[in-house]
Amino acid sequence: xxxxxxxxxxxxxxxxxxxxxxxxxxxxxxxxxxxxxxxxxxxxxxxxxxxxxxxxxxxxxxxxxxxxxxxxxxxxxxxxxxxxxxxxxxxxxxxxxxxxxxxxxxxxxxxxxxxxxxxxxxxxxxxxxxxxxxxxxxxxxxxxxxxxxxxxxxxxxxxxxxxxxxxxxxxxxxxxxxxxxxxxxxxxxxxxxxxxxxxxxxxxxxxxxxxxxxxxxxxxxxxxxxxxxxxxxxxxxxxxxxxxxxxxxxxxxxxxxxxxxxxxxxxxxxxxxxxxxxxxxxxxxxxxxxxxxxxxxxxxxxxxxxxxxxxxxxxxxxxxxxxxxxxxxxxxxxxxxxxxxxxxxxxxxxxxxxxxxxxxxxxxxxxxxxxxxxxxxxxx
Ligand code: ADP
Ligand code: MG
Numbered sequence: 015x016x017x018x019x020x021x022x023x024x025x026x027x028x029x030x031x032x033x034x035x036x037x038x039x040x041x042x043x044x045x046x047x048x049x050x051x052x053x054x055x056x057x058x059x060x061x062x063x064x065x066x067x068x069x070x071x072x073x074x075x076x077x078x079x080x081x082x083x084x085x086x087x088x089x090x091x092x093x094x095x096x097x098x099x100x101x102x103x104x105x106x107x108x109x110x111x112x113x114x115x116x117x118x119x120x121x122x123x124x125x126x127x128x129x130x131x132x133x134x135x136x137x138x139x140x141x142x143x144x145x146x147x148x149x150x151x152x153x154x155x156x157x158x159x160x161x162x163x164x165x166x167x168x169x170x171x172x173x174x175x176x177x178x179x180x181x182x183x184x185x186x187x188x189x190x191x192x193x194x195x196x197x198x199x200x201x202x203x204x205x206x207x208x209x210x211x212x213x214x215x216x217x218x219x220x221x222x223x224x225x226x227x228x229x230x231x232x233x234x235x236x237x238x239x240x241x242x243x244x245x246x247x248x249x250x251x252x253x254x255x256x257x258x259x260x261x262x263x264x265x266x267x268x269x270x271x272x273x274x275x276x277x278x279x280x281x282x283x284x285x286x287x288x289x290x291x292x293x294x295x296x297x298x299x300x301x302x303x304x305x306x307x308x309x310x311x312x313x314x315x316x317x318x319x320x321x322x323x324x325x326x327x328x329x330x331x332x333x334x335x336x337x338x339x340x341x342x343x344x345x346x347x348x349x350x351x352x353x354x355x356x357x358x359x360x361x362x363x364x365x366x367x368x369x370x371x372x373x374x375x376x377x378x379x380x381x382x383x384x385x386x387x388x389x390x391x392x393x394x
Pocket of ligand 2: 102105106107235264
């Protein structure tokens with residue numbers, strides 16, 4: 015069932031890395047899906063659904079991994095994009111660009127492009143649906159969920175409703191468009207309305223971004239940042255309401271903290287981050303290992319991160335994992351660990367087992383023969 019697309023992205027060498035490594039990089043590309051990773055002594059080949067090398071553009075990343083999700087969201091299907099990797103690997107660059115205030119069109123990250131994309135799709139959608147787009151932003155720091163649109167709400171509770179949807183209790187949701195009636199017919203006036211609300215949206219995001227950058231006192235690499243764009247679709251004929259969510263997650267840095275190097279608060283932060291990233295890995299494993307292996311238990315409740323992502327990961331949704339990496343030999347070990355995290359999700363899906371499992375999933379979770387351990391043995 016779990017429909018996980020796993021991509022790797024290598025950023026260019028930083029100027030410091032260039033000095034240290036004299037332009038050496040630890041990967042050599044085979045094609046747009048595979049590369050050879052060179053460590054000191056060993057070489058191994060990695061394959062993903064797509065590999066974005068250092069020259070790749072933000073627009074390429076958006077088109078491959080986010081556009082399908084955007085198109086689905088306006089049909090009421092959830093999608094989640096998760097960026098994973100060590101601090102400095104390019105997660106925030108991928109999600110936001112160099113800053114959310116980014117004016118350079120080419121550098122715009124996934125978040126502003128997703129907003130653009132949603133409104134583009136809504137503009138060309140049928141006139142029998144009324145769309146409302148809402149935005150929430152939260153941060154998970156030390157297992158506490160904080161509302162980035164209202165910093166006084168620093169302990170948001172995660173609840174599940176009868177429809178098994180995950181809700182952030184009391185979280186601020188801003189309607190970033192009010193296309194009331196706008197799509198009922200494709201008249202000029204209505205398309206103007208959308209253009210208007212679209213530019214308002216951009217301004218709003220810029221203002222929110224500014225707020226975030228100036229008021230957030232928790233370093234982004236030590237917290238998980240979650241952006242939730244909810245598209246509500248209301249049928250103008252029978253008034254039925256559906257929602258599609260696009261969730262973008264800029265994870266905390268996945269680097270291991272040397273036992274000797276960290277103490278006190280930093281060590282506590284690192285432990286909490288490692289715990290929640292492991293919980294994410296376990297959930298991805300449990301989901302990709304198939305229904306029989308699930309034994310009906312997916313450990314969503316092991317961390318706030320996985321709990322928030324529960325309906326996005328486990329429900330009717332597409333998930334993309336973008337493994338962000340440095341190409342520098344000086345970061346080889348962390349890069350390897352990131353790539354392995356990605357492979358855990360990717361490999362099982364690519365095996366014949368999965369196509370069977372996916373078929374079976376279509377028939378509502380019939381049993382499969384492999385156990386979790388057997389299928390997980392194949393991961394690496
Ligand atoms: P992370 O969020 O993973 O800690 P950042 O996204 O902040 O890392 O990236 C670290 C630095 O590398 C930033 O200065 C960023 O602008 C730069 N960078 C990251 N990815 C790219 C890329 N694909 N192209 C150009 N610069 C990048
Ligand atoms: Mg970051």
